[in-house]
Amino acid sequence: MIYSRALNEALHRALGEDARVVVLGEDISDPYGGAFKVSRGLTTAFPDRVKTTPVSEQAIAGISAGLALGGYRPIAEVMFGDFLSLCFDQLLNHITKYHAMYAGQVTCPVMFRAPMGGHRGYGPTHSQSIEKHFLGIPHLRVVAASPYHEPYDAFADFLAKDDPVLFVEHKLLYPKHITAPTDGRVGELLASHAGSEGVLPSVCLSLVPREECALTIVAYGYEALLAASVVEKLGMEDELFCELVVPAQIAPVDFAPIDASVSATRRLLTVEEGTAGWSWGDRVAASIQRSHFGRLAKPVEVLASQPTVIPGARRLEQEMLVGAHHIEQKIREALS
Amino acid sequence: MEAFQPDPRLFGRPADDLDARYYRRMRFIRRFEEKLLQLFEEGILAGTTHCSIGQEADAVAVMAHLEPGDHAFSNHRCHGHYLARTGDALGLYAEIMGKDAGVCRGIGGSQHICAPGFKSNGIQGGIVPTAAGIAWAQKLSKSNDVSVVFIGDGTLGEGAVYETLNIAQLWSLPLWIVLEDNGWSQSTPLAANFAGDMRMRFEAFGLPVSEIESTDVKAIDEVVAADVARVRETRTPHVTILHTYRLCNHSKSSDARPEEEVKARWATEPLVIHAPRLDGGAREAIDADVESALDEVIEHARALP
CATH class of the missing domain: 3.40.50.970 (Thiamin diphosphate (ThDP)-binding fold, Pyr/PP domains)
Incomplete structure (x- = not known):
């Protein structure tokens, strides 16, 4: 539906x-x-x-x-x-x-x-x-x-x-089909629920088990859909394996599922469509860098849209807002 | 929770005649606030406070006609409204002193008060749609309750008020807006803030308006008794404009109003107008009651943790 x-x-x-x-x-x-x-x-x-x-x-x-x-x-x-x-x-x-x-x-x-x-x-x-x-x-x-x-x-x-x-x-x-995890999968991706008691659970998606993933991505809303498509593509085509954590509640943040994933991957990329600066990803990055200090393979990367107005022209909007191509580029950089 | 029982020395007894009860309640509010300002000068209170000295007749007359199920939403200048609604001197003193026994455990302070059937908030205008929402809840629950909200002339600068006037009339909500026009928005006179006609601002939305320029509690009482009855019966909104005057400063510090103007208004303040209706002995007895009761409350409040 x-x-x-x-x-x-x-x-x-x-x-x-x-x-x-x-x-x-x-x-x-x-x-x-x-x-x-x-x-x-x-x-x-x-x-x-x-x-x-x-x-x-x-x-x-x-x-x-x-x-x-x-x-x-x-x-x-x-x-x-x-x-x-x-x-x-x-x-x-x-x-x-x-x-x-x-x-x-x-x-x-x-x-x-x-x-x-x-x-x-x-x-x-x-x-x-x-x-x-x-x-x-x-x-x-x-x-x-x-x-x-x-x-x-x-x-x-x-x-x-x-x-x-x-x-x-x-x-x-609105026009997209809901693909809640069924039988541990969302399409080609492995899917599971994770989260703290009393908080709407996050959904974790990956092509291979977490232990084989080299990067955690956390994204919500439509950006989660874009990120999932990139995770699947890079895994299939280039054997670059990532785990995507999709929270429902974005504030206060339930860090438990992100912590668990980063503990395995030692790398984190946050993705959001809002503009960069003082953003959701900045907050997540600050907490994860504190809680995983010394154990991260790389600093946390925050991907957000350019800090300016959203242009009316589609060609300009595509550059300004975070799209799948931006996510792919960031993942490749993080795993290079 | 047991219902709060106000001290009869402050709030009166059911057998009291109306003149005596109204005098007592106005005297209670007046002396509560005068003693509060003294406590500020003494240096034991932090922050600020907005007193309603000179406007006591509005609070006493309006609250006398509310039923337990009704809801009153007040603003930054809420002490008189709260005391006239509940009679709870200790809860409010303790609140402003920041004590745990305060009505909001010291978190709300002077402007943010809550009790069954009463709330106040310190942001101008925003309480008006909220009171309309409470009125809609009353209507959905098919009760006979009304929702009253107190605003001032200064609040007429806020857009949220006009959004709400439109909806309250459109949806026939049992919302009663009591506008206390005291002529001054902090330090700015009405003439420097206000264009057009006050009454017509409401009438433009189709809202019926009553208006009185008086500090006589009995004259105000007559107007508000009819207004609240109308809201209760018709389940439609009504506006009551009370032209009054604030004798104290806007808040703690001087607001630079002309001294002569304020001085002249002391001659027509609510207690001066109403006191002659009581004989001297009765009046002195009430004054003594209020004084002793408030001093006890303050002593009690000071000793609280």
Whole structure:
């Protein structure tokens, strides 16, 4: 099943099974069903608890906060992740504060769903992966959609816990088929789940067993899909073997699966589509270099997009955003 | 958890007549904040605080009409609202003193207070959509509760307010916005901050507005009693504009308002207006009650770990 369809079914299921769930966002009413059609059918099936909103991101975020304080489980669709900047005050100064600043008297479990990412020619303000600006906000969990994780699991995790979540969905995943590990494989790749108790598990992918891999790659979202294709290609064609670790939760980082893999490979490359500098990979690199100090064969490499605006022209965008060719080049350098 | 029982010397008894109860509660808030400012001068409190001296009638009148299930969201200037809602002097003193017995265990401090049916936050405007979300939750739960949010004239500069006005009216939310216009946004007079007509800003969204320029708790009481009843019955939003005046500084330090202007306003502050409705003996008894109760609370709070 393609990702957007699975996401849509997951929303139907969450609303159907849990009367606390409320969905709101811009242009989500039927028949349109949201800019990426992920919310299709929801206003028809649950008219009381699903509402299309005016173009008012601050209010969407603030009303979600109030719903959560009032005992509901709002899931807010932010039409383009870029627009999360307009929700930032609510996220930083309200939603993630309430539980702690009121000494645990209340919880404020809001989930934001945010379509991110480029490679589609949408230009500077509709293509970004701005999640790095939300990493490290105390009491916020950031979870990334991936082709190897069922989307409902992210909702179940949100509904089972009491903290706010930012769910980042790369737009290019919407038309892709979900290939969660089955029987220890994803296509040609060996696949396993790994992670700490209580955290959404990471998926580990490799062509050969970990002990034969010379490099760990950690990537999330659409970049994980690109990285997996490169891992398979380089293994098949050049016998360059890597293990790819794909987390679902990207903040706080569950280091256990990365640690385990790097312990075997002694090399790490991080890959993300967000811009370079103060990035997710920088944070992962700092921790791994500290915990594996003296045992790494090479410094950790961080691959991120160029720190500039995302051009509208496709030929320029392809150079600026991390693509498969950039990942391949970095892997070859790391293993040279 | 047992419901908090306020000290009758601060909050009154059910048998009290309305004039006496309102006088007592306003006197309680006034003296609480005056003593708080003294504690700052004494140097035992850190940070800052925003007092509401001169605006006590708003808090007392509004809170008198809330039911236990209602929710009040307040702002940086929240002491009066909190005390009028809960009567909890010890919890608030201890909170501002940073004690573990504080209502938020010392984490929230002066501006970030939480109790059943009450919250405050120190960011301008952001509490308005949150109060609307609470109103939507009340509506989804099919209760008769209302969600009230206090804003000031300065908050009318924040865009989140207008996003929320539109949605509250569009979705018929039981949201009651109480605007305390005290004429000054910190050190900036309304005229330097505000274009157009205050009432029309709300009416443009189709919201009904009541408006009163008064520091008389009984006059305000009459207006807000009708307004909250309307929100409760119709499950639709309403705005109440209370034109008032802040006699104290915005926060701890001077905000450079004209001395003559402030001085003139002391002649029409809520206690001066309301006190003549009580006979001298009753008034003195209440003053003595409030004084002794607050001094005990402060002594208790000082001794807390």
